Amino acid sequence: MVVFAGQGDPRRSMSLLWRAEPERTRPGPKPALSVAEIVDAAIAVADTAGIAALSMRAVGERLGRTAMALYTYVPGKGELIDLMSDRVLAELPADYDLSAGWRPAVTAWANDLWVCYLRHPWLLQVSQARPVLGPGEHTMLESLLRVLRPTGVPARTLWRLAGTLSCFVRGSAQAVAETRQATATTGVGEDEWWYTRSALLEELAPDFDERFPTLSWMAGQEAFRNEDESVPYLEQEARETFEAGLGFLLDGIEATIAPRS
Amino acid sequence: MVVFAGQGDPRRSMSLLWRAEPERTRPGPKPALSVAEIVDAAIAVADTAGIAALSMRAVGERLGRTAMALYTYVPGKGELIDLMSDRVLAELPADYDLSAGWRPAVTAWANDLWVCYLRHPWLLQVSQARPVLGPGEHTMLESLLRVLRPTGVPARTLWRLAGTLSCFVRGSAQAVAETRQATATTGVGEDEWWYTRSALLEELAPDFDERFPTLSWMAGQEAFRNEDESVPYLEQEARETFEAGLGFLLDGIEATIAPRS
DNA sequence: GCCAACTCCTTATGGCGTAAACTAATCAAC
DNA sequence: GTTGATTAGTTTACGCCATAAGGAGTTGGC
Numbered sequence: 001m002v003v004f005a006g007q008g009d010p011r012r013s014m015s016l017l018w019r020a021e022p023e024r025t026r027p028g029p030k031p032a033l034s035v036a037e038i039v040d041a042a043i044a045v046a047d048t049a050g051i052a053a054l055s056m057r058a059v060g061e062r063l064g065r066t067a068m069a070l071y072t073y074v075p076g077k078g079e080l081i082d083l084m085s086d087r088v089l090a091e092l093p094a095d096y097d098l099s100a101g102w103r104p105a106v107t108a109w110a111n112d113l114w115v116c117y118l119r120h121p122w123l124l125q126v127s128q129a130r131p132v133l134g135p136g137e138h139t140m141l142e143s144l145l146r147v148l149r150p151t152g153v154p155a156r157t158l159w160r161l162a163g164t165l166s167c168f169v170r171g172s173a174q175a176v177a178e179t180r181q182a183t184a185t186t187g188v189g190e191d192e193w194w195y196t197r198s199a200l201l202e203e204l205a206p207d208f209d210e211r212f213p214t215l216s217w218m219a220g221q222e223a224f225r226n227e228d229e230s231v232p233y234l235e236q237e238a239r240e241t242f243e244a245g246l247g248f249l250l251d252g253i254e255a256t257i258a259p260r261s
Numbered sequence: 262m263v264v265f266a267g268q269g270d271p272r273r274s275m276s277l278l279w280r281a282e283p284e285r286t287r288p289g290p291k292p293a294l295s296v297a298e299i300v301d302a303a304i305a306v307a308d309t310a311g312i313a314a315l316s317m318r319a320v321g322e323r324l325g326r327t328a329m330a331l332y333t334y335v336p337g338k339g340e341l342i343d344l345m346s347d348r349v350l351a352e353l354p355a356d357y358d359l360s361a362g363w364r365p366a367v368t369a370w371a372n373d374l375w376v377c378y379l380r381h382p383w384l385l386q387v388s389q390a391r392p393v394l395g396p397g398e399h400t401m402l403e404s405l406l407r408v409l410r411p412t413g414v415p416a417r418t419l420w421r422l423a424g425t426l427s428c429f430v431r432g433s434a435q436a437v438a439e440t441r442q443a444t445a446t447t448g449v450g451e452d453e454w455w456y457t458r459s460a461l462l463e464e465l466a467p468d469f470d471e472r473f474p475t476l477s478w479m480a481g482q483e484a485f486r487n488e489d490e491s492v493p494y495l496e497q498e499a500r501e502t503f504e505a506g507l508g509f510l511l512d513g514i515e516a517t518i519a520p521r522s
Numbered sequence: 523g524c525c526a527a528c529t530c531c532t533t534a535t536g537g538c539g540t541a542a543a544c545t546a547a548t549c550a551a552c
Numbered sequence: 553g554t555t556g557a558t559t560a561g562t563t564t565a566c567g568c569c570a571t572a573a574g575g576a577g578t579t580g581g582c
Contacts, residue, residue, distance in 0.1 A: 010457050018465040027549040028559025055538065068540075069561050077539065127439040133458055135466070138473050145475040155482035163436075163499070164429075164506030171432025175424070178388040196271050197394055204279040205396070212399050214406040221416035238424070245425030249506075252513030289528025290578040316569065329571080330530050338570065 013079045017086055017134035033063060035073050039083045043120065046084065051122035054081075081126055086134030088120045094139050096147050102257075103250055105147040106165065110246055113140065113169045121177035124170065141166075151257045161253060168249060175238040190232045274340045278347055278395035294324060296334050300344045304381065307345065312383035315342075343393045349381045351397030357408050363518075364511055366408040371430050371507055374401065378434035385435050402427075412518045422514060429510055436499040451493045 016035060041062045046054045056067035056077055063069075074080045092112055096105040117124055131137055144162050153161070179190075201208065209216040231239075277296060302323045307315045317328035317338060324330075335341045353373055357366040378385055392398055405423050414422070440451075462469065470477040492500075 011461060014458070014461040014465055025549080026559070027547090027557065029547040029561080031560065033560090056540080057538080066562060067538095068563085071540075072560055128436065133462060135472070138476060142473045142476050145479065149475055149478075155479055157505075159479065160502050160505040161509075163502035164433075164509055167432035167436060167502065167506060168425075168429050169432075170435070171428035171430075172425075174431070175389065175428060197275070200272060200275040201394060204275055211396075212403045214410055215399060215403050217410075218406065218416055218420065237420075241421050241424035241428065244418075244421035245428060245510075248422075248425055248513035248517065249510055250513065251516045252509035252511065255512050255516070256509065286580080287528070288526060288578090288580040290530080292529065294529095317571080318569080327531060328569095329532085332571075333529055 009075070012075055013082060014133070016074070016079065016083060017132065031072070033065065033069070033073060035083070037063065038070055038073055039080065039087055042080055043084050043088065046122040047120055051125050054122070056080075082132045082134070085123055085126050086132050086136035088116065088123055088136065089140045090134075090136030092116055092136075092140050092143065094143050096143060098147060098150065102147055102151050103254070106144070106250065106253075107246065109144050109147060110165060110169050113166075114173050114242060117170065117173035118177060118180075121180065124174050124177050128170075153257060157256065164249065168245060169242075172238065172242040172245060175241065176235050179232070179234045179238060190234055194233075270336070273336055274343060275394070277335070277340065277344060278393065292334070294326065294330070294334060296344070298324065299331055299334055299341065300348055303341055304345050304349065307383040308381055312386050315383070342387055343395070346384055346387050347393050347395030347397035349377065349384055349397065350401045351395075353377055353397075353401050353404065355400050355404050357404060359408060359411065363408055363412050364515070367405070367426065367511065367514075368507065370405050370408060371426060374427075374430045375434050375503060378431065379437060379441075382438035382441065385431065385438050389431075414518060418517065425510065429506060430503075433499065433503040433506060436502065437496050440493070440495045440499060451495050455494075 038059065042054060042059045045058050045062060049058070056070055059080075060067040060070055070080070074083070096108050098105050141162065144165065145158065148158055148161055205211070299320065303315060303320045306319050306323060310319070317331055320341075321328045321331055331341070335344070357369050359366050402423065405426065406419065409419055409422055466472070
């Protein structure tokens, strides 16, 4: 299930996103932790154990504290996830080389975002509905717009292009991320999984070929073979879909842009 | 967080997906419920209250039973979600009119899937990594392949096209779905939300225009105005991104297909 | 009539986020 | 110094969740 953003005081969340660290000359014990440290620990937990394992208890434990200790730094779990998302996006490059034209630059942007999603798959499970509006998110968008703006398309089109590209990268990264996560959490390898399932399919749906003629034609096409044995099949498949799809998309965009360049 | 598929006995899950209802002349009290009834109830819960509110208790309650009663029909929550997904996808059309060519047919397919996602937004939060392999999922894919196959592209390309289109529809439907869900769960309208946030942004990031020149240029472009006041802004925005993006994508695909038609 | 199979319930376990109340540390003002 | 306000961090507790275990009542075949 998608994780939603913090719903508490907006001022508090936004301050956390934009402010470095609060100044300190106040009574009370010195804080042993910092927001940054907590966010890092949370990212580490989510990266290694998945977002399902991201609990306040788990993050606290990693820092040698109780779950409740985190609440002095961060209003709640939702806000913590906002901070994680924005921090991870902030690591993306802010500028792309435009000397070879917009197309290689967009490709690089898409690739970087893709890699970021795969390095932090939990990011794909955080709702993007209400954007976090932190510096990281803005950087990601700014860098894409900076690449596309020189093509001279009108602002409205520019915005659509950015939206389309983001959607596509996100959608296709999800395919890979979920594949990996499924393997990790179930402990069942792809081959094994597929073998069991397809045998069952034959048994339970003996009329498969009549019901799904095109699918069964495709299955017989032998177009699917693992080129690189070291990469799981489904993952390789998804990676190629990403590359091919980006190609289709850029072709289409080129057709829109070309008339005016 | 993404909900994962059932991880129990694969035979059991697959039987549930493919078999209508088990034959019954066995001892024991007659079952008062059926798998189909449970799945319907679960879909109703998820549709109205979101997947976060989908608990075994909630589904049982809707049927006048306890949570544990469901476990006689369904191995667990994961498998129930599989059944829900597949059932919803099975409602999609199996065939599209090809008389006007592949392009309107693909557009119709994409639209239908999009509408399905928006009718059942929780579907977007169910991992697609390990496909459910039920009849519904196969129907959805079969109908797209049936549209694209007559273009004569090689099987491998066909597969990439299908993957790309699925990713894109899913990705962009997510944008709308999450927007709506955010409004529903937080109870804060878009305008209100945006107003508060942008005011805070100015206050907390006074150097915004220097850091994000392209974004701030865009914001000044006034390209963004709500044409239809009855539809929330972000949702309309996302819908247009979907339509425009599908256009770019189909243009690109057309370029790939054209040489051979 | 009896037994095995079955549905459905109650109860219990161990997780979760976080509210509330508390202890202990730290600084400013006196 | 001492005091009092302020803060960091703990413990405890509440109400959720999925589901394991075991028991009560129902039914068909023998």
